[in-house]
Amino acid sequence: MATDRTNSLLAGELLIELRRDAGVPLHRQIESSIRDGIRSGRLRLGTSLPPTRTVAADLNVSRGVVVEAYQQLVAEGYLTSRTGGYTQVAAGPETAPAPAAPKPAAALKIDFGYGRADVSHFPRTAWLRSIRTVLTEAPNERFGYLSGHGVPELREALADYLNRVRGTAADPGNVVICNGYAQGISLVLQVLAKSGARRIVVEDPSSDDDCRPLAAAAGIDVVGVAVDRDGIRVDELDRVEADAVILTPSHQWPTGAVLSAEARAGVLRWARRCGALVIEDDYDAEHRYDRAPIGAIQGLAPDQVVYAGTASKTLAPGLRLGWLLVPGHLVEDVVAAKVTADRGSPVIDQLAFADFLARGEFDRHLRRMRPAYRRRRDALLGALEKYTPEVEPAGIAAGLHLVAWLPPELDEAALVEAAARRGVGVYGVSPYRLGSTGPGGLIFGYATLSERAITEGIVVLAEAIGDLRR
Structure with missing residues (x-):
């Protein structure tokens, strides 16, 4: 039992304080408390969170409020959850990490690979x-x-x-x-x-x-x-x-x-x-x-x-x-x-x-996944607009990827290579042309990335663009 105790929490140990007069929905307050705990390192990678029923009883709220908070944090990549299993912290520093083996220079930390569904949510x-x-x-x-x-x-x-x-x-x-x-x-x-x-x-x-x-x-x-x-x-x-x-x-x-x-x-x-x-x-x-x-x-x-x-x-x-x-x-x-x-x-x-x-399980699965994919798409669009306003997103209304067209002064192949050197995988449109000409563009798949990883990847891409323009 002592070993289990070090890797799982009681409801009170989440340190969630709700202000019912704050004008902020309760599930958002719960999300914020857990998210802050993960970012600060207080809730460590791999820690199991209490069941939603237990947290709901401790906070005197409905279980649905806690479920909504957990689901949002899973979608953002802070938590991971499997049916019938524990909800665990999926982000943050590990405790006493072992020295990592050297990675090849081309290893990608964030990969905007396309053509992939998020199979972690397979029903x-x-x-x-x-x-x-x-x-x-x-x-x-x-x-x-x-x-x-x-x-x-x-x-x-x-x-x-x-x-x-x-x-x-x-x-x-x-x-x-x-x-x-x-x-x-x-x-x-x-x-x-x-x-x-x-x-x-x-x-x-x-x-x-x-x-x-x-x-x-x-x-x-x-x-x-x-x-x-x-x-x-x-x-x-x-x-x-x-x-x-x-x-x-x-x-x-x-x-x-x-x-x-x-x-x-x-x-x-x-x-x-x-x-x-x-x-x-x-x-x-x-x-x-x-x-x-x-x-x-x-x-x-x-x-x-x-x-x-x-x-x-x-x-x-x-x-x-x-x-x-x-x-x-x-x-x-x-x-x-x-x-x-x-x-x-x-x-x-x-x-x-x-x-x-x-x-009707196929319909239900699609209804569950569309909001998650849309949040990731929206995170990508928001990051592109904020950090790389010079690119022009297209094909955003559907699918699991989008294209961002580049201005004439940015070389597609050079930008793909520069991003890869920084550990971010983006992919050019040009290799898929048979003979037509057109602007350079990057293909971004977003289905398998958390919203945080998407934003971090675009920040790195913006740095690569800045270096190419110097």
Whole structure:
């Protein structure tokens, strides 16, 4: 017991004093007291805080007041909490720290890496409930070899969800389950190559992680069409003959542009004229902060559009759960490619996700995460405005990243290198350009960073900018 006593606190030891006549909400007073205790070193790294019920009883407030204070401090990075476990101090100096091993010069203290969800908030309890339901209730035949479509329970649940939330025109019979976007685009490119396709269009700039190597392996040429503040340039697209175009219309990667209604209609006109396929990568549209999510193009023309979505940005990339909505005339070809690839995705994961969707847990998880991601985005925007007013943020209404355009006198590559030397990882737009020109810019991912780390990183970036200008 003595050892436990040194690492955990009684409620009274938090030293929280509430002033009920101060005009400050009680949960804010609790937050401030704990935050000050952590900053001063009185509440040391790793210390377990008392349960919320105990603190509430000691302070004579409702438990909800304490829960709200704890949750805010978790979001800020001062505390860490796991369902069924202790809430612990996650910031501040360690007691008698051991000498740290020397770090390589390139080690990053703060990394604005993009394309990451905050997997520390994965809904383990709800997911476990779905796994248990599957193992106790799934019919025996589900554990045998299945068709490449995926289990019917998940296809039905996804069609319902996507039609309701993303405005698609999905039929369960046209849903194909795959192992993330990487496999999904691979299956589609294989089908296109088999049908004689020789050229596809991608946005410029755009990610090259999945599409370009796969297209090259299939013997398909890739042509870039420039993106402006409204998405892909339809006037330039009209001058290209191709068999398909890959778009991120609801939140263009990396610029964050939203394809306008006129441009969407223009893309579909181009596709009809060329007999081309539109491949819609809807990678993070559920995370929208300033207005309702923009509906999917697939809902406008389900016979022309392949819609690709995944759980990577909403739950966790390690699940390797993805899905395609495929035009009817291509479904069996895509299913055949899936069967050839791996005989189908793991059945327990599919059934668990189907139950997770049907019980509304996916919606609840997104509702919990949006405010946290928005606070981090707002912290990033506030820090950029305060410390680096010369940059121009864009693509801020949705997603888990934003772009900050640089003034002409700042060299993108030099700034990325200067920030890295100071232990801050930021990433340039230029490596993702195929041939278009445009201003230098930095890509900031914010999903996995605390608000404090975000601010500290931008302060260091501002110092790097100052050094480059001297």
